[in-house]
Amino acid sequence: MESAIIKSKNFSAWFGTNQAVKNVNIEIPKNKVIAVMGPSGCGKTTFLRCVNRMHELTPGAYSKGEMTLNNEDIYGMHPIFVRLKIGMVFQRPNPFPNLSIYDNVIAGYKLNGIKLPKTEKDRIVEYSLTRVALWNEVKDALTKKGSFLSGGQQQRLCIARAVAMEPEVLLFDEPTSALDPISTSTVEELFHELKTNYTLIVVTHNMQQAARVSDRTAFFYMGELVEYDETKKMFTNPRDLRTQNYITGRFS
Amino acid sequence: MTQFETELQDVKSEVVSMWQLVISQLSKAKDSMLRFDKDLAREVISKEKRVNAHELKIDRDCENIFALFCPVAVDLRFLLAVLKINNNLERIGDIAEGIAKYIAESTVKFDKNILESTQLIRMFDDSLDILTDAQAAFENENTILARTIFSRDEVLDQINKKADGIIAEYIKASLNNINETLYILSIIRKLERVGDQSKNIAEEIIFYVEAKVLKHQKGFV
Numbered sequence: 001m002e003s004a005i006i007k008s009k010n011f012s013a014w015f016g017t018n019q020a021v022k023n024v025n026i027e028i029p030k031n032k033v034i035a036v037m038g039p040s041g042c043g044k045t046t047f048l049r050c051v052n053r054m055h056e057l058t059p060g061a062y063s064k065g066e067m068t069l070n071n072e073d074i075y076g077m078h079p080i081f082v083r084l085k086i087g088m089v090f091q092r093p094n095p096f097p098n099l100s101i102y103d104n105v106i107a108g109y110k111l112n113g114i115k116l117p118k119t120e121k122d123r124i125v126e127y128s129l130t131r132v133a134l135w136n137e138v139k140d141a142l143t144k145k146g147s148f149l150s151g152g153q154q155q156r157l158c159i160a161r162a163v164a165m166e167p168e169v170l171l172f173d174e175p176t177s178a179l180d181p182i183s184t185s186t187v188e189e190l191f192h193e194l195k196t197n198y199t200l201i202v203v204t205h206n207m208q209q210a211a212r213v214s215d216r217t218a219f220f221y222m223g224e225l226v227e228y229d230e231t232k233k234m235f236t237n238p239r240d241l242r243t244q245n246y247i248t249g250r251f252s
Numbered sequence: 253m254t255q256f257e258t259e260l261q262d263v264k265s266e267v268v269s270m271w272q273l274v275i276s277q278l279s280k281a282k283d284s285m286l287r288f289d290k291d292l293a294r295e296v297i298s299k300e301k302r303v304n305a306h307e308l309k310i311d312r313d314c315e316n317i318f319a320l321f322c323p324v325a326v327d328l329r330f331l332l333a334v335l336k337i338n339n340n341l342e343r344i345g346d347i348a349e350g351i352a353k354y355i356a357e358s359t360v361k362f363d364k365n366i367l368e369s370t371q372l373i374r375m376f377d378d379s380l381d382i383l384t385d386a387q388a389a390f391e392n393e394n395t396i397l398a399r400t401i402f403s404r405d406e407v408l409d410q411i412n413k414k415a416d417g418i419i420a421e422y423i424k425a426s427l428n429n430i431n432e433t434l435y436i437l438s439i440i441r442k443l444e445r446v447g448d449q450s451k452n453i454a455e456e457i458i459f460y461v462e463a464k465v466l467k468h469q470k471g472f473v
Contacts, residue, residue, distance in 0.1 A: 211324070235328075236324070236328060236329070236463070237329075237463035244325050244326060247324045247325055248323070248324060248325050248326065248327050250257075
């Protein structure tokens, strides 16, 4: 496999006594899009939130095992540093409603108390909005509130906010489930663009989306990583019967 | 059963129905030849339209399933296989019609001696057996049975190869009924194609069930 940027080894996660992720071993290659799919409650979102240590923010939640970023223990790093390196985009677009489009993009710097000269901020805003194909649509309205944008534009703004921090990995938790098909298509196109600079891990319920956008797919079931393979292989000839039953809609 | 599974089942039933019609067409083409029954030959020619109608329906049904259900994995392989099998069966239907046309156009019954020396009747019987077994392999997802078709196709190829010399000798010895003798050679060629089409079908069955591509590979079993 190509050089792995994220690796988990015997990784498990709990909510109190409930084990949500069971002994997961996975290697995420650099500059690829990885889809994570599985039925509700299978542990896919929990696993995603473990990658940037969001999981531990839930009371009673904890994890065991190894999770590394470039072979460095994520759980030995400062959580803020982890989240600078591993950005996250959520299901519903969540721009800061009181901040302008401009300030939304550089919110990560402001919230972390990182002061930048105006020219640098301008550069980051333009670069990030361009990366998410939003610059041409909003360059004359940067002072308007982010919440004035359409749902699809808001989601791209959130991706721009994550990109602005120049992370190495971007996590997406069902990023298009609240979007219409055209906005979904725009975000999916972005994935192909973004992977030239970042590694993307996308949790999705939409199997066709997984098939369309990802290089590799991981299938989770009841907390276990059942199968992890090239997406083409997974959707034409999966190895595990549970994977086949799930992707063909015969799951019970 | 989900709506998707029902749709797949309906396509499978339609393919089996087409298969039975094609076997019946080939069988009747053989009977019309042996009995020199021109009415039966004309029946085969007229029923060819039904084979074509099956082909169009299966194509349309597959297209709808692709558009509406986005099949993957074994379902995707099944539908891809069905599209190709559909095409192969339609060609075999054309072959049956072509043979029937020779009978309809012949002025005399085919000479029994040349039928025996060329092994044409055996070719017919083998082709029908292969086609019937291919249908059973498809219905029951039986790849062991499907694999038997490869060696049986080679038997048809051998008979075809020997036919040229036998027919040439026959024509040299007897200048009567040259047209009918050439029809026999053409029928042998056509039945050899039935073997090839059946082999293609067997490959598709194995692709659908085992996800193995055997096309253009030698020495497979």
